[in-house]
Amino acid sequence: MNGCSLAQRLDGRTALVTGSTSGIGRAIAIAFAAEGAHVAVSGRDDARGAATVAAIREAGGRADFVRADLGASADAARALAGEGTRALGGRVDVLVNNAGIFPSAPTAEVDQATFDSVIATNVRGPFFLVAALAPSMAERGSGVIINIGSWISTIGLSSGALYGASKGTLEALTRGWAAEFGRSGVRINAIAPGVTLTDGTAHLQDHTRAMVDATPAGRFGTPEDVAAAAVYLASDDASFMHGSTLLIDGGALTTRA
Numbered sequence: 001m002n003g004c005s006l007a008q009r010l011d012g013r014t015a016l017v018t019g020s021t022s023g024i025g026r027a028i029a030i031a032f033a034a035e036g037a038h039v040a041v042s043g044r045d046d047a048r049g050a051a052t053v054a055a056i057r058e059a060g061g062r063a064d065f066v067r068a069d070l071g072a073s074a075d076a077a078r079a080l081a082g083e084g085t086r087a088l089g090g091r092v093d094v095l096v097n098n099a100g101i102f103p104s105a106p107t108a109e110v111d112q113a114t115f116d117s118v119i120a121t122n123v124r125g126p127f128f129l130v131a132a133l134a135p136s137m138a139e140r141g142s143g144v145i146i147n148i149g150s151w152i153s154t155i156g157l158s159s160g161a162l163y164g165a166s167k168g169t170l171e172a173l174t175r176g177w178a179a180e181f182g183r184s185g186v187r188i189n190a191i192a193p194g195v196t197l198t199d200g201t202a203h204l205q206d207h208t209r210a211m212v213d214a215t216p217a218g219r220f221g222t223p224e225d226v227a228a229a230a231v232y233l234a235s236d237d238a239s240f241m242h243g244s245t246l247l248i249d250g251g252a253l254t255t256r257a
């Protein structure tokens, strides 16, 4: 991997990927490392974190695990920014705000604990990570932040109002942060994945199969589909991209059969 003679798009960069013990985040961490980045893998689960790091190292890449519970507090996000920076040798070039939870329930059945944990994990964690890391990126005059939104921020789904609102907020923050930090050389964009098969969504497969079958792609998304978009946004190929949300959904939102 790192011995490859082909140019690697993230050679010499460092990247902190939240929620990279599983699913989309894991695929992004592996794809970034394959492109030459030193990756800080993060999540709450030590065993799955170690497994992601081992997979990257076995392929010849560089990775370290930094444990964090982003649902806990703003301080937990600040601590991850500090520990991630140390693990990466003093600098985070790319931050991916991927960690997220997506409980689905009718509004009248959402209790306060669920409401607070969705907003804490999907919005507060990214907010304080950006607050901790974007200013130093701006001082250096370069950096990339990628927020993982969702197709569900654009359309209403019954039983998905709270989750959709959390992802819509993250996509709105993406535009605000692009305005705030973009002129200092920090590129901030989002990716809105469609239905993507991961550990977290395996139970939704039967429920969404008919909708997915009717899309132009005609299949579920894979974590690697989303990771390919993240590599693009992290790389200099996307140097003209600021404040955008890339829809990677197989055409689910933009077409009808």
Ligand code: NAP
Residues within 6 Å of the ligand: 018, 019, 020, 021, 022, 023, 024, 025, 042, 043, 044, 045, 046, 048, 068, 069, 070, 071, 072, 098, 099, 100, 101, 102, 121, 148, 149, 150, 151, 192, 193, 194, 195, 196, 197, 198, 199, 200, 201
């Ligand atoms: P997943 O397989 O359930 O993985 C979620 C990741 O987030 C795990 O690595 C988990 O790590 C981490 N995480 C959850 N709560 C955390 C917390 N409190 N602190 C730190 N890390 C936490 O989910 P996925 O399907 O890959 O989804 C990844 C992202 O894509 C989410 O933001 C999701 O909303 C978004 N998305 C997914 C889909 C889809 O269809 N899969 C579609 C649109 C958007 P630990 O368990 O180790 O803590």
